Each structure stands twice: as C-alpha cells, then as structure tokens.
Amino acid sequence: MPAPGELTFAAPRGAKKPPRHLADLSPAQRKEAVAALGEKPFRAKQLSQHYFARLAHDPGQWTDIPAASRGRLRDALLPDLMAVVRHISCDGDTTRKTLWRLFDGTLVESVLMRYPDRVTMCISSQAGCGMNCPFCATGQAGLDRNLSTAEIVHQIVDGIRALRDGEIGGGDAGGTGSPARLSNIVFMGMGEPLANYNRVIGAIRRLTDPEPDGLGLSQRGITVSTVGLVPAMHRFADEGFSCRLAVSLHAPDDELRDTLVPVNTRWRVREVLDAAWEYAAKSGRRVSIEYALIRDINDQAWRGDRLGRLLKGKRAHVNLIPLNPTPGSKWTASRPEDQDAFVAAIAAHGVPVTVRDTRGQEIEGACGQLAGAER
Structure with a gap:
C-alpha cells in the first residue's frame, strides 16, 4: 500500500509487463x-x-x-527489452541522443554527453510523464507507463558499451589515453523518478552494486530529480544513499508554481524544500535546485531574490536551465540580460548558482521531443 498522501499511477489498461530480466x-x-x-x-x-x-x-x-x-x-x-530506433549526434559527435522502442512499442529517450573531463548520461525512468508541467514536452504527452528496473539499467549499460567501443567522439575524458568512462548519471530524462520509486531504487542498486552483481558505479555520481513528491522524498532520505537529489522547483512562489508544476497544489514550496533539507542532512550531499528560466514567466529579478532568500544558508546549489523550446510552444528561453539579473539576485544572498551548459538543441534535445516526433 502507498504511504498516506503518496502519488500512485496505474498502468494503462491492458498494458503488458516487461519480461523478467x-x-x-x-x-x-x-x-x-x-x-x-x-x-x-x-x-x-x-x-x-x-x-x-x-x-x-x-x-x-x-x-x-x-x-x-x-x-x-x-x-x-537476458531477453531483449529494447531496441534502438535511431541515434542522433551533435556537438562534434560528443552528444548522442538515443530513441528507444521498448518491447511493447513504447518510446523513450536517453542522452549521452561527453565533456573534456567527464561523461554524463541522462536517462528515462518512465515512458512519458504524469506531472503535466506545461512547458515540458514529456509532461504534455502524458504517462504511458513506468519503466522496469532492467529497462532503466539497460540504458546505462548501452551507454557504457558505446564509450568502450569508441562510438562517442571527443577524445578520452581526462586525457588518459584510455576509453572514456561514464562518470555521472542523471535521472532527468522522461518521467518523474520518484513516481516510479521501487524500480528506480532497484536501478540505483544495480548501478552501484560491485561487479559482477552490478556495474560498480559510485552513488555520488548519480543524481535523482523530482518535482517535489514529498512523501517519496522522505522515503528516499531513509535509503542511506549518497546520491544527489535535484529538486525541479522552477518558481519560488506557490502562486506561479501551481501553474508551472501542478503537483505544487498538493505539496507547497516550503514542504518540498523542507523535505530536500532532510535529504541533505541525512545524505551529507548538497541539494541541486533546478530552475528552467522561461521568458517573462519566472525570470524576474525579484523572483531570483526570493529564491535566494529561501535558500540562503542552506546546503543547496541553483542550476539555472535556459529553456530548450519545443516546436509550437509559447514557452521560450529568457533574454540574456534577464538571465544575468536573475543570477545576480540569487548570488547576492551567497547562494551558489550556475547556468547549465545547453546541448542538443539541434537534435530535439528537450525531453520528449524525439519520441513525440516519432509518434
């Protein structure tokens, strides 16, 4: 039974379970x-x-x-769970987005990004998403189903194999002369990870169990994002992980966040942040506050000031994300001058803030775009 107040999502009627793996x-x-x-x-x-x-x-x-x-x-x-529909690369072949077709025809995406000093993979935990955030292509498509633990893990296994086999350009990360190794995994692809809680936890264990029981990766290199499912955040804090938690906040005030992140009508900004601070205290890890900057919607300097006041003195880092616009959407990225003023307003409170490197716009890099185009 779910914990009181926890969100549950039923599989579509008639949906088949992925084969055991x-x-x-x-x-x-x-x-x-x-x-x-x-x-x-x-x-x-x-x-x-x-x-x-x-x-x-x-x-x-x-x-x-x-x-x-x-x-x-x-x-x-070891049944076949998923097949590559296509790979699309950009950034000098150092960014590769993969569209997968799962055993039942469902489509999901993953992205492998290679930098001079690290390799990051962004993976999906659900096919679609039930959070209904209006600026997100995945959210607007709705939820098809949860991915199994193995479907989540296999995205990473395939990425590690691609790195080993030299399929991703950019030279070796770190200049060692050896094939690049996957250093960071972010659960920021399609889906809300904490809405598929048990399978995501299972995937983290498979990823971090020592070889040969798992891939032997470091928990500290894994980031799990959430829009703020507070009961699941409390539960996650009790797992004893040293992963990083990323909270997709997108607005510091309840009035706007109710519109941008509809689940906020259930758990308010203060509740979400309090749960994040609990995770920070128990894990010893700084929380990442994810904030998509949307022109004339949430990028006012006064909102940056308000966000800085909420986070001042907390174990937090703000990751500002210039919005990757989707075709036909009214939502678009902030003007450079507004972005700069927003950054300054946060930094004035002593809160660390960075602007995320934008990759993949020319390959439909926003979550859900490639799957939506295939449909």
Missing part, C-alpha cells in the same frame, strides 16, 4: 531463477559477469557456460 533481480533472486531452470546456482554469477562486467550479451561469447545451457539462460534472464 537479470537486472530486475537481486543476486539472491538470480540464483533462485537459475536453479529453477535446472542450472547450477553459480551460473547466476557467470551471467551477471557477462552482462554487467563484460557487457557481453551474445551467448556465443559465454565460453564458461555449456553451449546447451546458453540459449535457455538467455531466453529466461
């Missing part, structure tokens, strides 16, 4: 699943090694597993 299961559950197939339990660790550590999905590469067992194990625990 190794990445959906804990190490103990994998042993049980392998044993149920009549195989030795240690085959679970071998399969995990191939999927998470070697990135070897072709059974022909599983030379430590008897040939007679490979097909059965693959069909039962």
Whole structure:
C-alpha cells in the first residue's frame, strides 16, 4: 500500500509487463531463477559477469557456460527489452541522443554527453510523464507507463558499451589515453523518478552494486530529480544513499508554481524544500535546485531574490536551465540580460548558482521531443 498522501499511477489498461530480466533481480533472486531452470546456482554469477562486467550479451561469447545451457539462460534472464530506433549526434559527435522502442512499442529517450573531463548520461525512468508541467514536452504527452528496473539499467549499460567501443567522439575524458568512462548519471530524462520509486531504487542498486552483481558505479555520481513528491522524498532520505537529489522547483512562489508544476497544489514550496533539507542532512550531499528560466514567466529579478532568500544558508546549489523550446510552444528561453539579473539576485544572498551548459538543441534535445516526433 502507498504511504498516506503518496502519488500512485496505474498502468494503462491492458498494458503488458516487461519480461523478467537479470537486472530486475537481486543476486539472491538470480540464483533462485537459475536453479529453477535446472542450472547450477553459480551460473547466476557467470551471467551477471557477462552482462554487467563484460557487457557481453551474445551467448556465443559465454565460453564458461555449456553451449546447451546458453540459449535457455538467455531466453529466461537476458531477453531483449529494447531496441534502438535511431541515434542522433551533435556537438562534434560528443552528444548522442538515443530513441528507444521498448518491447511493447513504447518510446523513450536517453542522452549521452561527453565533456573534456567527464561523461554524463541522462536517462528515462518512465515512458512519458504524469506531472503535466506545461512547458515540458514529456509532461504534455502524458504517462504511458513506468519503466522496469532492467529497462532503466539497460540504458546505462548501452551507454557504457558505446564509450568502450569508441562510438562517442571527443577524445578520452581526462586525457588518459584510455576509453572514456561514464562518470555521472542523471535521472532527468522522461518521467518523474520518484513516481516510479521501487524500480528506480532497484536501478540505483544495480548501478552501484560491485561487479559482477552490478556495474560498480559510485552513488555520488548519480543524481535523482523530482518535482517535489514529498512523501517519496522522505522515503528516499531513509535509503542511506549518497546520491544527489535535484529538486525541479522552477518558481519560488506557490502562486506561479501551481501553474508551472501542478503537483505544487498538493505539496507547497516550503514542504518540498523542507523535505530536500532532510535529504541533505541525512545524505551529507548538497541539494541541486533546478530552475528552467522561461521568458517573462519566472525570470524576474525579484523572483531570483526570493529564491535566494529561501535558500540562503542552506546546503543547496541553483542550476539555472535556459529553456530548450519545443516546436509550437509559447514557452521560450529568457533574454540574456534577464538571465544575468536573475543570477545576480540569487548570488547576492551567497547562494551558489550556475547556468547549465545547453546541448542538443539541434537534435530535439528537450525531453520528449524525439519520441513525440516519432509518434
């Protein structure tokens, strides 16, 4: 049963569940699943090694597993979950957006961004989104369904393989001469991560469990965003993670935020920020306040001043996002002079503030644009 006041989202009627996959299961559950197939339990660790550590999905590469067992194990625990519809690259081939078609025809997106000193991947946790924020292409398309843990994880597995195989341009991150490694994962693609709570938590565990049980990535390199589902934020604070929490605020006042982020009518700005400070205290991590600057809507200097007053003395950093406009939308990015005044108003309160590097506009970079165009 959901906690009191927690949002729940029903799957569309008649929707099929994704097939069970190794990445959906804990190490103990994998042993049980392998044993149920009549195989030795240690085959679970071998399969995990191939999927998470070697990135070897072709059974022909599983030379430590008897040939007679490979097909059965693959069909039962490593089924095909998603296929690439297309990749689109820009920024000198250092940014690649991928449109995926899931097993049931649902479309989702992920973006891999390579910088000189780091590699970041933005992933989806839902197909569509039920938050209905009017300036967001994904929100306007509505929610199709939650992604499974394995569907979330596989986006990252594919990104790591692409880096290993030299598919992403830009040279090696850090100048080491070695293939670039994925350093940051942001749950800021399609969907509201905390509305798909259990599967997102499962994905974080798969991403950060040591090899071969998982990918062995650092929790500190993972950022989970939310529009402010307060009960789930409290629950997330109790997980004991060292991930970063990002709060998509977009307005410092309830009157405007009710319009921009409709869930604000349920949990007010103060409640959302109080839950964020709880997470900061328990995790020891600074909270990122995400704020899409929208021309003549939320970019007034007085709102920057108000935001600075709310955050002054708190463990927070403001990440301003020049809005990536979607075709036909009335919403667009702020004027440079208004953006500068907004930054100055926040900084005047001693609150750290940066403007996010904008990438991918020429490849329909805003969440949901590519899937919407495919539809």
